[in-house]
Amino acid sequence: MLGGKSLSDVKIFAMGGLGEIGKNMYCVEYEDEIIIIDCGVKFPENEMFGIDLVIPDISYLVDNQHKIKALLLTHGHEDHIGAIPYIFKQINVPIYGGRLTLGLVKAKLEEHRMQNDVKMIPISEDTEIPFNRLKATFFRTNHSIPDSLGVVIHTPEGMVIHTGDFKFDMTPVGQTTEYGKIARIGASGDVLALLSDSTNSERYGFTMSERTVGEGILDVVRKARGRIILATFASNVHRLQQVVDAAEQCNRKVAVIGRSMEKVFMIGQELGYIQMPEGMLIDIKHIDNYADNQVLIICTGSQGEPMAALTRIASGSHRNVSIYPEDTVIISASPIPGNTINVSRTIDKLYRAGANVVLSHVFDIHASGHGSSEELMLMLSFIRPKYFIPIHGEYRMLKTHAKLAQQVGIDESNIFIMDNGEVLNCNREKAWLSKVHAGIVLIDGSGIGDVGNIVLRDRKHLAEDGLMVVVVSLDMKNFKILTGPDIVSRGFVYVRGSESLIQEATLLVRQRLQEALDKKIKEWSELKSQINEVIKPFIYEKTGRNPMILTILMEV
């Protein structure tokens, strides 16, 4: 068993999370056991028109389903738990996670009516989960959500450590990092591999403490004369508690808006993660019963998401809240790269409506949940692994993390910057790379994976140049056009003002089609390509555009 002589190697790989931010899903495989760590979603890139979510393609795991022992969750963020409802339609294994983490998973499964199909086992940092040859233990970390855990997979070849997302916050809100336990793991000298969070590897120094944020927010709340509207990430329960505390100190009632924010407040209060005096939480519909300086509204929309509460408030389309000139709006978050423009637009609208807007690049009202360079080096120094795999990050972040590892003495040849699907096979003596299948699956509406490259390419084409549909009905016995060609366009040009363009095109198509019929051409593909040949260059010459041409021939 553990520690006994082994003939096998440990395989470490990711189904998602390497070379990207999001859809984190890491696996440790040993003989006939696979342990999965996290199961996250990723938000679609710009060009993925109409796609709601992206999840990992887990065909490898489906093929090896009999080996999978468990899904261990490090914490409850979307990029770590969001894919569960989709992935668990394909595989089904027990899920282990902290109480809050499982609370959030449960809410998610209920939305998909799957809550009865999945076994969930709550764990703490002291839990031990023995499998067959493998065993899992945990350590407490700090991150921007409570119940964050690091994972230790004990294998016959030594320990594999997965940090989850973490920072070393010396003055945290909530749980403290288990520094001693982490140091002891490293001191054992038996760490085969470390997988560590690279999100902030490009930032120098130490990440600001969540406690400092609390003080910054209290400062702003204290000075504000009118109402306060604060937007932040719903899942940042520590932050929410600090906002509630600031409101309490300044005698303000708290109202909550936004679906995910309401959900977190419910789960958070239920599980004891958010504590507030009786009667302090008021319904958003009743805020006008209180003086402006007695109200603090917590809402979603810190990323300028089009349908979120703050965005609606800013554009004056929220049912219950509009901006008054004395309002102070606190955006307790940084814009995630793809969202910069949406956030700017929201801020602009808030200013126009007369609000005083307080932003995190000017005031200490937001801190990242991920450790910066010094913290990452501290983790590496604690753990002192034989092999190091930087995880959670785009390539340059992994690369930068790898350089940090070299600086604290990890041998360059023992650092592996991997892609999803790349497998690190390793034992105490050596390590080498191989591959399993990895990829992406797109979620659109209720469809999982039924949108792929062809559909996306068509959507892009339609988005850029629109569409012309050409319909003709033919009498193929007599090689005659019966009705049409009718040309209908969408997303191409204003119909008004373009009548003559459409008329000319119709004429050209009719001529060419009749010529082809006169030559007794019967094949529809040939007739269609004749139509395309005449209409495409004509439209391009007249408009400089290439709409999608859809030709439909009907034989009557």
Place this chain on the structure above:
Amino acid sequence: MLGGKSLSDVKIFAMGGLGEIGKNMYCVEYEDEIIIIDCGVKFPENEMFGIDLVIPDISYLVDNQHKIKALLLTHGHEDHIGAIPYIFKQINVPIYGGRLTLGLVKAKLEEHRMQNDVKMIPISEDTEIPFNRLKATFFRTNHSIPDSLGVVIHTPEGMVIHTGDFKFDMTPVGQTTEYGKIARIGASGDVLALLSDSTNSERYGFTMSERTVGEGILDVVRKARGRIILATFASNVHRLQQVVDAAEQCNRKVAVIGRSMEKVFMIGQELGYIQMPEGMLIDIKHIDNYADNQVLIICTGSQGEPMAALTRIASGSHRNVSIYPEDTVIISASPIPGNTINVSRTIDKLYRAGANVVLSHVFDIHASGHGSSEELMLMLSFIRPKYFIPIHGEYRMLKTHAKLAQQVGIDESNIFIMDNGEVLNCNREKAWLSKVHAGIVLIDGSGIGDVGNIVLRDRKHLAEDGLMVVVVSLDMKNFKILTGPDIVSRGFVYVRGSESLIQEATLLVRQRLQEALDKKIKEWSELKSQINEVIKPFIYEKTGRNPMILTILMEV
């Protein structure tokens, strides 16, 4: 004449550039004269699918064409000159600008084959242009392109000053700001209004000097062992000169790639703005004839633009250049908000290809061309206008600039944060607001303004959910379906695997249509809405999507 008693007011307004970054176009109107300052384009926002450019709607100017005396250009950036080929199809007046500015305008007009239709008059900071009651003079400024000018419009009610884009660079490359002239303008005590650049109003302090950037670049070039590939804005001629100088000092030949970069090098050398020793510029095809440490490549793509040189090099699809592991890539630019993700993607690919990437947030290799808070306050202190209009910026930048103006003593009631189309009517005694029409015109391919909200809404719909076309041919005499319904989809679902969905939908449509025909319904709109009624909820229930449904009925 000038200085004489007047009965009229000065009108100041923008056709574009207020509450936004881009399409700058400001007007000063007095009695029967209008002077236009700048004529820029704006790049489309995310949701403007397929749009190439956005220009101002100048219907007001077209209606008042007889009054327009001139277009004055402050400098040659796209957001100040880019709309000329489109606007000058509607109006035609003499264009005044610096030599480089006009060189760039000429190249632009040539592309549109309009170079012979427009009168262009080169000016310097010493030019005086007398109109009738109005007169224009200029002052030299510093910006990230040579030949940048501020404009003074002399009116019977005092001077109206337009700063153009500017920074106060104490150690500039190229021309020096005319501090004395600017100070004298203010000292005259006769400045009616100041319009000043707000782009960097949110940044505290003084913007870094272009000279510092030169030193930063030289530093990197000196240390590099392999080739150097440097990407920057093509129009930043000062920067290009500094890069050329650094290359010369380190004995490197220079090759240039990217269409706009080649154009600027040609115009810049022709007009003497870029100077380099004979034989230093080499053809990109010949770089392999030189040792790696003798080559410096200047290219476009600093914003991660999909078709630009650096982007292609990074993804290995450039004809002449691919990355070697010892290459140093310098990105001498900051990502403009909407481009962050594209830039990240390019950097990631460069890292993967093995390049050493040098970025401006770590090294002093880029400086903004726009003044920060202290510079803006210095300009206000020099000019001491009666009325102040912050220009060039989103609302919050204008607002922040307005606060700076208050700090240096401009009365709040004399500061006007305006929208495009808002008119400041003013004289020495008082000022009030009115309105003229302003709006946007979308450019798509060769079409100017033939794409509007309906087309964009359709493109968005098509982009998100794709399309289903339902075609049926009918015998309306006998109320019979002749052929069809045929259902064709694009951008909706993979066709393979969705056959049964389409079959079911076809069946439902056929049934409902036949029922309607049995009831002798003849109106096509009614038949179409019957089809929609059955197909939309069916598709939504099955897929969670709302594709555009296009129903085409043909009577045969």
